[in-house]
Amino acid sequence: MYEELKEIKNLNPKKFIEEKAKEISDIVGDGVAINALSGGVDSSTVTMLGHRALGDRNKTYFIENGLMRQNEPEQIVAIFQELGVPIEVVDAKEQFFAALKGVTDPEQKREAVTQTFYKDVFGKLVRESGAKYLLQGTILTDVDETAAGIKRQHNVFEQIGIDPQEAFGYKILEPLVQIRKDGVRKVAEALGLPESIYNRMPFPGPALAARVIEEATPERIEIAREANYIVEEELAKEIALKHINPFQYMAILHKDRVTGMRDGKRDFGLQIEVRCWDSIDARTATPTDVSYEARKRIADRLTKEVPGVVSVTYNLAEKPPSTMEAI
Amino acid sequence: MYEELKEIKNLNPKKFIEEKAKEISDIVGDGVAINALSGGVDSSTVTMLGHRALGDRNKTYFIENGLMRQNEPEQIVAIFQELGVPIEVVDAKEQFFAALKGVTDPEQKREAVTQTFYKDVFGKLVRESGAKYLLQGTILTDVDETAAGIKRQHNVFEQIGIDPQEAFGYKILEPLVQIRKDGVRKVAEALGLPESIYNRMPFPGPALAARVIEEATPERIEIAREANYIVEEELAKEIALKHINPFQYMAILHKDRVTGMRDGKRDFGLQIEVRCWDSIDARTATPTDVSYEARKRIADRLTKEVPGVVSVTYNLAEKPPSTMEAI
Numbered sequence: 055m056y057e058e059l060k061e062i063k064n065l066n067p068k069k070f071i072e073e074k075a076k077e078i079s080d081i082v083g084d085g086v087a088i089n090a091l092s093g094g095v096d097s098s099t100v101t102m103l104g105h106r107a108l109g110d111r112n113k114t115y116f117i118e119n120g121l122m123r124q125n126e127p128e129q130i131v132a133i134f135q136e137l138g139v140p141i142e143v144v145d146a147k148e149q150f151f152a153a154l155k156g157v158t159d160p161e162q163k164r165e166a167v168t169q170t171f172y173k174d175v176f177g178k179l180v181r182e183s184g185a186k187y188l189l190q191g192t193i194l195t196d197v198d199e200t201a202a203g204i205k206r207q208h209n210v211f212e213q214i215g216i217d218p219q220e221a222f223g224y225k226i227l228e229p230l231v232q233i234r235k236d237g238v239r240k241v242a243e244a245l246g247l248p249e250s251i252y253n254r255m256p257f258p259g260p261a262l263a264a265r266v267i268e269e270a271t272p273e274r275i276e277i278a279r280e281a282n283y284i285v286e287e288e289l290a291k292e293i294a295l296k297h298i299n300p301f302q303y304m305a306i307l308h309k310d311r312v313t314g315m316r317d318g319k320r321d322f323g324l325q326i327e328v329r330c331w332d333s334i335d336a337r338t339a340t341p342t343d344v345s346y347e348a349r350k351r352i353a354d355r356l357t358k359e360v361p362g363v364v365s366v367t368y369n370l371a372e373k374p375p376s377t378m379e380a381i
Numbered sequence: 382m383y384e385e386l387k388e389i390k391n392l393n394p395k396k397f398i399e400e401k402a403k404e405i406s407d408i409v410g411d412g413v414a415i416n417a418l419s420g421g422v423d424s425s426t427v428t429m430l431g432h433r434a435l436g437d438r439n440k441t442y443f444i445e446n447g448l449m450r451q452n453e454p455e456q457i458v459a460i461f462q463e464l465g466v467p468i469e470v471v472d473a474k475e476q477f478f479a480a481l482k483g484v485t486d487p488e489q490k491r492e493a494v495t496q497t498f499y500k501d502v503f504g505k506l507v508r509e510s511g512a513k514y515l516l517q518g519t520i521l522t523d524v525d526e527t528a529a530g531i532k533r534q535h536n537v538f539e540q541i542g543i544d545p546q547e548a549f550g551y552k553i554l555e556p557l558v559q560i561r562k563d564g565v566r567k568v569a570e571a572l573g574l575p576e577s578i579y580n581r582m583p584f585p586g587p588a589l590a591a592r593v594i595e596e597a598t599p600e601r602i603e604i605a606r607e608a609n610y611i612v613e614e615e616l617a618k619e620i621a622l623k624h625i626n627p628f629q630y631m632a633i634l635h636k637d638r639v640t641g642m643r644d645g646k647r648d649f650g651l652q653i654e655v656r657c658w659d660s661i662d663a664r665t666a667t668p669t670d671v672s673y674e675a676r677k678r679i680a681d682r683l684t685k686e687v688p689g690v691v692s693v694t695y696n697l698a699e700k701p702p703s704t705m706e707a708i
Contacts, residue, residue: 160640160649267637310594310637312707313487321702322487327694341680343673350668353697364702367654367694370680375648375691380639 061194062232067244070237071103074229078107081227082187087112089189090176091141093122093130095242095254096191096230102245103229104189105139113183114139117175119167120147121261121275124283133248146175151272158268160381167260168213177214192228193238255302256336264379268309280360281305281326288352289330292344300342301333305356306380314364323364326356330369331378339373388521389559394571397564398430401556405434408554409514414439416516417503418468420449420457422569422581423518423557429572430556431516432466440510441466444502446494447474448588448602451610460575473502478599485595487708494587495540504541519555520565582629583663591706595636607687608632608653615679616657619671627669628660632683633707641691650691653683657696658705666700 062070078087091101091114104112114134118127127143134141153166153174180188190210211217211224230238242252263270265278285305292298306327314323328349333339353366369376389397405414418428418441431439441461445454454470461468480493480501507515517537538544538551557565569579590597592605612632619625633654641650655676660666680693696703 267639308635308637310635312594313704314702315700315704316702323702328697341677346670349697350699353668353699357698357702364698364704365707366697366703368697370655370676370693370695371684371691372677372680373642375641375643375650375684376693377640377642377691380692 059194059197059232061234062237065233065237065240067240070233070241071106071244074103075107078104078189078227078229081225082108082111085111085187086183086185087187087189087227088180088183088185089114089191090171091116091130091134092257092259093126093251093254094191094257095235095238095247095252096193098130098134098247098251098254099230099238099242099245100189100191101134101139101141102137102242102247106245110140112189113185114141115176115179116141116143117171118143118145118147119150119171119175119261120272121150121167121263121270123257123262123286124279129250133251137246144175144179146170147272149174151270154263154270156269160264163263163270163381164260167263171259172210172213173215177216180214181216186224188224188226190226190228191230193230194232194234197231258379260381264381265304266307267381274307277324277360277362278305278307281307281356281363284355284359285328285352288348288355289344292348297348298330298342298344299332300330301336301339302378303328303330303342304379305329312365316364321364324360324362325365325367326360326363327367327369327380328352328356329378329380331373333373333378336378339376339378341369341372344368386521386524386559388561389564392560392564392567394567397560397568398433398571401430402434405430405516405554405556408552409435409438412438412514413510413512414514414516414554415507415510415512416441416518417498418443418457418461419584419586420453420578420581421518421584422562422565422574422579423520425457425461425574425578425581426557426565426569426572427516427518428461428466428468429464429569429574433572437467439516440512441468442503442506443468443470444498445470445472445474446477446498446502446588447599448477448494448590448597450584450589450613451606456577460578464573471502471506473497474599476501478597481590481597483596487591490590490597490708491587494590498586499537499540500542504543507541508543513551515551515553517553517555518557520557521559521561524558585706587708591708592631593634594708601634604651604687604689605632605634608634608683608690611682611686612655612679615675615682616671619675624675625657625669625671626659627657628663628666629705630655630657630669631706632656639692643691648691651687651689652692652694653687653690654694654696654707655679655683656705656707658700660700660705663705666703666705668696668699671695 091097101114131141153170239252262275262278266274282305308325311322314321330342331339332342356366418424428441458468480497566579589602589605593601609632635652638649639652641648657669658666659669683693
């Protein structure tokens with residue numbers, strides 16, 4: 055279905071926005087469209103385009119899956135509120151944690167998050183909304199990776215539990231499919247989105263569930279959330295000082311316990327791994343040369359502020375053979 | 382039993398050696414003594430003192446527990462052979478691995494190694510040797526730590542399965558009990574032991590079993606052995622260049638698996654944690670500021686040379702709340 059796709063070269067963001075808003079408006083007519091906002095740059099851009107084209111006839115849902123970072127849902131909703139774009143927050147935490155219960159295999163964890171999102175939560179919203187149009191933030195790199203066999207191509211309607219045969223008339227709109235990440239960032243900026251969105255660090259779909267080795271319980275996700283908050287805060291200082299310019303950084307809660315000591319007693323405690331990557335295109339990556347002082351400061355805060363943490367490590371290996379996320 | 386102990390101040394190593402050799406000789410008379418050599422500075426020093434006092438009437442055993450580092454048994458035996466001290470190597474690998482089978486709790490692992498050493502292997506040797514004297518490398522710090530409740534005080538004869546009541550006449554000799562590690566190093570040097578022994582990095586009793594999180598199978602110990610060899614080799618270069626002067630360093634094989642990629646395919650592989658510590662007295666410690674280049678070189682070798690390793694980390698947290706070894 056993407057065979058004829060051509061990348062848009064020499065992108066003019068303002069012209070692109072006008073054209074795509076008109077296309078969406080022409081196709082949807084006086085119908086209703088729907089989209090899911092994660093707060094990433096792709097889905098944020100699609101949300102703005104849908105709103106520009108359709109106003110309130112584009113319904114945007116933010117699914118609170120319980121796996122987002124500290125204050126992330128509130129911040130995303132506030133950003134769009136200020137831009138005059140209404141966002142409906144759907145609390146689906148219990149459904150996601152129920153699906154993740156007892157799941158330890160990384161692939162099964164990803165699948166549990168994906169399936170809960172499409173089948174149980176977003177699928178239901180699509181069916182109930184009466185929308186026949188679904189706006190998606192697919193970019194050209196996603197299409198390339200599908201063709202190369204790196205990502206699986208999913209029929210989105212099948213994923214959300216709608217049989218495309220029976221449900222004739224459903225249509226997916228992918229306004230970003232001829233541009234790549236750098237283009238999306240330019241379009242996002244031209245749409246008036248703040249830098250926290252258009253320069254947002256990638257945060258893949260399984261969210262904090264990918265930052266916890268083995269089972270992602272609410273308690274373990276909370277530890278990973280606190281750890282990621284500290285790591286992001288401390289590394290943001292280093293970035294502001296222009297000491298480093300990483301592509302992505304994170305904290306990972308390990309399952310392995312290691313021996314530590316607290317108040318003179320043995321404490322078989324938790325270990326947090328800090329990863330910080332220099333990368334151009336995410337295909338290869340090198341550990342960022344974070345200063346000794348900054349690394350110590352991070353370790354100091356993690357062991358003092360996150361309950362149960364006795365040990366902290368920093369990634370050393372390149373991608374490949376490593377990958378950016380741990381699971 | 383140690384209440385009257387006084388530390389020897391202003392140690393004169395040569396005089397100390399003469400006095401202790403005479404003491405041992407006076408006590409053992411024409412009897413037979415026995416000791417176990419691990420290759421650490423304490424047991425090596427005791428071996429030399431025993432040999433000086435008793436010649437071949439001190440029997441020294443090196444227990445090959447399968448948990449030593451690369452070539453360690455061969456190197457230790459060769460060092461003593463060159464010094465004219467006969468060492469009997471006892472292959473007890475199978476007994477140790479049998480005791481470690483299925484054991485995942487760190488304390489139980491330590492206990493399995495200790496019990497196999499005393500009850501099953503060394504205890505049997507003591508009983509069969511006819512020796513009534515046991516030379517031990519206890520130092521003053523061990524006594525202090527026992528008094529402070531940090532280490533448990535064991536009756537060694539009970540440990541080796543000899544009832545001190547029934548077996549009247551057994552005696553433990555502890556020639557190093559009035560000096561500390563720095564004193565032992567001076568005595569070791571004066572005894573003609575090479576620097577690889579008298580400046581030997583601490584390598585605690587559970588050996589590589591403490592460098593493997595969870596079960597210590599022969600296969601997992603072999604991975605930890607290869608990883609420790611590479612880490613020691615690379616950090617030795619940094620030490621030789623006087624870039625760093627660490628107290629202790631090691632590689633730890635984690636149980637957690639992390640996602641990696643090899644030949645373009647997903648590889649759910651192994652992670653090695655590198656730890657390197659600056660410390661004066663092991664009571665507190667700080668991660669060594671190893672250069673970015675050296676850390677990368679270590680990670681590069683570990684991922685290329687140790688089968689299955691896709692990720693490498695470096696410790697960041699201080700002791701406390703961390704500890705030097707991971708288990």
